[in-house]
Amino acid sequence: MVKVRAARAAEAEALTGLVMRSKAHWGYDAGFLAACAAELRIRPDEVTARRIVVAEDPQHGVLGVASLEGAAPLATLGLLFVEPAAIGQGVGRLLYREVLRRAVEQGVRRLVIDADPHAAGFYRAMGAVPVPAAGRDATPGPAGTVAGGGPASTKPGWPGALVRFEVAPAPLADWARAWTGGGRAVHVGNVAEFNVQFADSSLDREQSAAHHYSCLAAFYSPLPSALVLPRAVPAGWTDLVGRQLGWTGVEVYDGLVERGPGLADAVRARPALAARLTGAGEPLVPWGLTRPFALLTGRPWRPGELRHESKAAAHGLFERILADGGHPGIVLPSQVRAATRWAAARLLTARARAGKSTVVKSEHGVGGSGTTVVTAGQVRAAGGARAVLRRLPRGPLLVEEFVEGPTDPGAARDLTYDGFVDPAGRVHEVGAALMDVTEGAYRGATVGPGAVPERAEKPLLAFGAAVGRELASSGYRGWFDVDFVVDAEGRLAPTETNLRLTGPAIAFMVAARLDALRGAGHLVRIADRVELGARLPEAQVDELCADLARACGEIGAVFVPAIPTGAFDPAPWLGVLVAAHSPETLDAAEALVRSGAAAVGALFDAAPAAAR
Structure with missing residues (x-):
């Protein structure tokens, strides 16, 4: 396994040779390399001051070198060079991540990279953000220290003209x-x-x-x-x-x-x-939490902890919080628990006659299962409320007021708050997410900077924290969320709690990891179901995912297959995560993944044609 360690002063000459071999790998002529030599030289007395590290294989062979130069809060990735024979084996990625880790430890909040143009794709794939020439300031750190580059004086149009990137270590x-x-x-x-x-x-x-x-x-x-x-x-x-x-x-x-x-x-x-x-x-x-999990871990089993997983119990919890005031941006839809199907039919009929839509819910259900929106027109078309209800799952039903959404079809409609209660009963806010909900069914979510409209974020976080405090006082310990819909006036209507991890929770986890690994500010989207154009053998699924990861990396995004086993269903699909530092790149990555997944069917259509 390749490991990273601090460089030694005695290695300075050998490391200079590695740097020059790596630079020459890109085909520069002898004159240009000679011009670079003085600035790319590593001197023994600089090794510690420049925070130089090396990547070393199990046989103690040095495969690459990198440096973190300058002082917090602004620093430079001074060197990042890989032995030509080791390029493409993950050495550069290992060194880059190590430099970011050390930058965090040093309190660096802005890291500048002046990259050789041949290395620009690498830095983009690693999450560094290109800086347009108009937005640049003076290069920090010692002159002539450039990541994979050449002389700091290199001008646009010259061989090796530098490309600037920045990253925010976090x-x-x-x-x-x-x-x-x-x-x-x-x-x-x-x-x-x-x-x-x-x-x-x-x-x-x-x-x-x-x-x-x-x-x-x-x-x-x-x-x-x-x-x-x-x-x-x-x-x-x-x-x-x-x-x-x-x-x-x-x-x-x-x-x-x-x-x-x-x-x-x-x-x-x-x-x-x-x-x-x-x-x-x-x-x-x-x-x-489950009883078998409690037995496995020795955790006390308290089934009452999960009572607010019930949609009726959650509604009651929301009522108690709102009764105390203090949440002017929140409005609670009315809800009635129908004792019988006859009672549910009467309620649904009365609302349909008034021209109102209704949400009919089972007591429990995940991902929108057991939740149905019924319009007045649907009641009439079915021949009455009883006919509609016969199509719904058996068991107790909750009849709830339907919250009309914003008139703008592009406005945010479905939002969620995520947090958790730690073993000591403290509530931790994780954040807010925008959900993709189609016909009552959850399809995915987006988390990260700007994902939730600013107007909605403050009341959402305040109410979610209040729910967390109530859950903590009731004895619950663990992850939870609160789902909301946005009404026509932009107010938030809470609809349920989930006392478990969820799709948005997964997106938050990946965002936290990527921010620490690649720099702060990731938007992460989880899409539950991306249809595949054909059912593939396992090896081809792996190949498809690797291709999608490379293609997303080329535009500065990250692709992570989240649910691979759906690819082997009769109607194949993948659950996926995509991440990027901008909404535009995030949308482009999702489009790339969806089109790439759908296109796999064309491979099979083309094969018979090629054989003819």
Whole structure:
């Protein structure tokens, strides 16, 4: 394994030779290289002052060199050169991330990179943001120290003209450190196990969807040590995710459940595995709390903690908070629990006669399952409310006022607050997200700077924190969210709480990791379902994902396959994450991924034609 260490003064001459070989790799002529030589030389007395580090292979061979130069809060990536034979093997990525880590430790908040044009694609893929010439100031740090470049005096149009980038080094977010202590954690993908606690008929009894969503266990914290999964996942998937998110040494225990939802029980049935997972001193993070998980971890089981997973209980909680005042930007839709289907039909009929739409909900349900919006026209077309209700899941129904949204179809409609209650009962705010909800069904979410309209963010965060305090006082400990819809006047209407991890939670985790790995300010979007144009063998799925990762990297974005197992369904699909530093690049990356995924079917259409 390649490791990074501080350079030694005695290595200065050898490191200068590496730098010059790396520069020559790009085909510059002897005259240009001679002009670079003085500025690229590393002197023994500079090694410590320039904070020079090297990448070393297991045989102690030096594969690359980098430096962090200048003083906080502004510094320069002075050198980053890789031995030509090692280019493309991840050495540059390792050195770059190490420099960013050290920059955070030094208090650097702005890192400038003047890059050789041949290295520009690398820095863009690593998350550095290009700086237009008009926006540049003087290069900080010692003159002539350029990352992969040549003389600092090189002018546009000359060979090796430099390309400027900047990055904002950032520590791991405070909330992420509080979530798992800032260290590694064991992730337990018990999605199905969580769902079956609620015995709601709107949920898939086979829990096939839940087993797909268990793949999100890879992202239950910013830094996993082990993934525990019910179904087998492709080995290539975990390798790619690890490269994209800078993970090493992640153990994968998959294929533990052949049928049914019992993942924690399956672990307990393997005493050696249970001892390994629980005895490492690392926190175990589940999708949500269950009795089997409590038995596995020795955590006290308090089923009452989860009572606000009920949509009726959550509505009551919202009522109590709003009764105290202090949340003028929040409006609560009326809700009635129908004792019988006859009662639900009467309520639905009365609202339809008044021309009003209605939300009909099951007591529980995930991702929008069990929630149906019924218009007055639909009631008439079906021949009455009873006919509509016959199509809905059995069990208790909640009849709720439908909140009309903004007239602007492009305005934000569905928002969510994410936070968690730590073991001591303290509430930690994670943030707000914009959700993609279509016909009542959750499709994905976007988190990061500017994702939520500024007008909505303040009341959303204040109300979400109030819900967190109430949950904490009721005894709940763990992740939670509060979902909202925006009404026609721009006010927020809370609709439910979820006492578990969710898709937006996964996006927040990845954003925290990427900010620490690539610089602050990432927007992250999770898309639950990206349709594939054809069902592919596992090796081709790995190849497709690697191609999408490269293509996104070329535009400065990050692609991470989040749910790979859907690719093997009869109607194949992928769950994906994309990230970027700007909304435009984020949208471009999503479009690139969707078109690339859809196009795989054309490969099979073209093959017979080529054979003719």
